[in-house]
Amino acid sequence: MRICLITPRPDHPLLAGMTALLGSRHRIESIDPTMDGQLAAYEGESAVPLADVYLLKARTPQALALARSLEGRGATVVNSAAATELCQDRTAMAALAHRAGLPFAKTTTIATLRQLDSSPGLVHPLVVKSRRSRRDDLVTRVDTPAHLRALHATWGDEPVVVQPFTENSGWDRKLWVIGGHVFAALRRSELADAGERGPTLPLALGDLPDGWIELARAVGSVFALDVYGVDIIDAGGAALIVDINAFPGVRGQSGAPRALAALALRKARSGVAKGACREACR
Known part of the structure; x- marks a missing residue:
């Protein structure tokens, strides 16, 4: 099988672990979507031949454009460009989760953080996040109007979402799913000060509350994701989803590279079968 990684970091531990498992029997390649000319190389009559499956471990506009182009040619991409892009928009994410009946934090969208000052009925504390999920985005707890105004200098024009602050232990349950296999850990909330977060701690699946594993898998079905993370807090004995990541x-996580390897091969075989069907139908 020919498996291609869309990422500027093929040495990422998860991808490197998968490559170590499959590299002796399968062809593992990578595309750095940040390099000039990559999109053009995969379009047109002289385009690079399609791999059996692409793993989209990047979320930049260039990576998404490349994934969409490959999908347009019939390639199998994990996760799809559409599913990956959806998880970058916290407004769309919350709306889909609520429509599907998932226990997702109530989310209100504000055009810019500066306009939040004039929003009626603000109740502190509240949680303010950048609408667009990305590295170094805004995720913070706001306790007072003065604290909110202090954010204006850096984030005043940022499109944001607002969520009520829910009392909890201060620890997120990080649930990761790869092809249906669930992994879990404990991590201090993103709302904690950077110096207080500390390391991610192991969490046995047996220590999760009843129903949480099934909830994590349900997220994948709703969002059309094969590899994803779900951040859940314990809100008085009930699960509350606060974020979903593609x-x-x-x-x-022991076993994660093996789960990814199995998923990649399964999707590659599916891609080969799909390609053979297209050829037969011509």
């Missing part, structure tokens, strides 16, 4: 790192 193709997270899943670092330090």
Whole structure:
């Protein structure tokens, strides 16, 4: 099988672990979507031949454009460009989760953080996040109007979403799913000060509350994701989803590279069968 990684970091531990498992029997390649000319190389009559499956471990506009182009040619991409892009828009994410009946935090969209000052009925504390999920985005707890105004200098024009602050232990349950296989860990909330977060701690699946594993798998069905993360807090004995991520790192989880290898091969075989069907139908 020919498996292609769309990422500037093919040495990422999860991808490197998968490559070590499959590299002796299968062809593993990578595309750095940040390099000039990559999109053009995969379009037109002289385009590079399609791999059996592409693993989209990048979320930049260039990576998404490349994934969409490959999908347009009939390629199998995990996760799809559409599913990956959906998880970058916290407004769309919340709307889909609520429509599907998932226990997702109530989310209100504000055009810019500066306009939040004039929003009626604000109740502190509240949680403010950048609408667009990305590296180094805004995720913070706001306790007072003065705290909110202090954010204006850096984030005043940022499109944001607002969620009520839910009292909890201060620890997120990080659930990762790869092809239906669930992994879990404990991590201090993103709302904690950077110096207080500390390391991610192991969490046995047996220590999760009843129904949480099934909830994590349900997220994949709703969002059409094969590799993803779900951040859940314990809200007084009930699960509350606060974030969903497409193709997270899943670092330090024994068995994660093997689960990804199995998923890649399964999707590659499916891609080969789909390609053969297209040829037969011509």
